[in-house]
Amino acid sequence: MELQALPSRIGQVRRIVSAHLRYWHLDALIDRAALGVTELLTNVHQHARPDKLCTVELELLLDRLTVSVRDHDPRLPVVEEMGEIAPLATEGRGLAMVAAMSESWGARPDGEDGKVVWFTLPTSAAPVAVPARAPRLVAADQPARRFTEAGPALEGARPAAPARSAVAG
Numbered sequence: 001m002e003l004q005a006l007p008s009r010i011g012q013v014r015r016i017v018s019a020h021l022r023y024w025h026l027d028a029l030i031d032r033a034a035l036g037v038t039e040l041l042t043n044v045h046q047h048a049r050p051d052k053l054c055t056v057e058l059e060l061l062l063d064r065l066t067v068s069v070r071d072h073d074p075r076l077p078v079v080e081e082m083g084e085i086a087p088l089a090t091e092g093r094g095l096a097m098v099a100a101m102s103e104s105w106g107a108r109p110d111g112e113d114g115k116v117v118w119f120t121l122p123t124s125a126a127p128v129a130v131p132a133r134a135p136r137l138v139a140a141d142q143p144a145r146r147f148t149e150a151g152p153a154l155e156g157a158r159p160a161a162p163a164r165s166a167v168a169g
Helices: 007-023 028-045 096-100
Strands: 002-004 053-061 064-071 102-110 114-120
Touching: 002 007, 007 028, 007 053, 028 053, 028 064, 028 096, 028 114, 096 102
Parallel strands: none
Antiparallel strands: 002 053, 053 064, 064 114, 102 114
């Protein structure tokens, strides 16, 4: 989903992420995924230059959900150690929280003019409903599930860049 990372949009993105996870029967991951995407979008809003345009992507591969946010600022984030953050500070905790609640996380350059910040959550703790008559897939044949699969859609949604397989909002 492509959007401007503005405070008024973050709640909408949380609801969309939650709806997709419910559709995928990953309800147990909703709170952590919503918290993580909120922190990543807040970082884009507070720090990204030259604009606040970003893309949120969910990817489900076998037993792992990856949530990523791509923006147009090539500067990689700096994580503050929790011990170095003042107890009453209102900033600096976001990525430390993402690191604490996720299985893994990271940031990588995305071309010359941007970056991707991502985190993963294991799905093994979340029940996955499989239809009784569905054929079993070998792990190597398991398709990736993304926002573009049938599921909750945004009103007036349109495809973003074809290579990204995302939905714009």
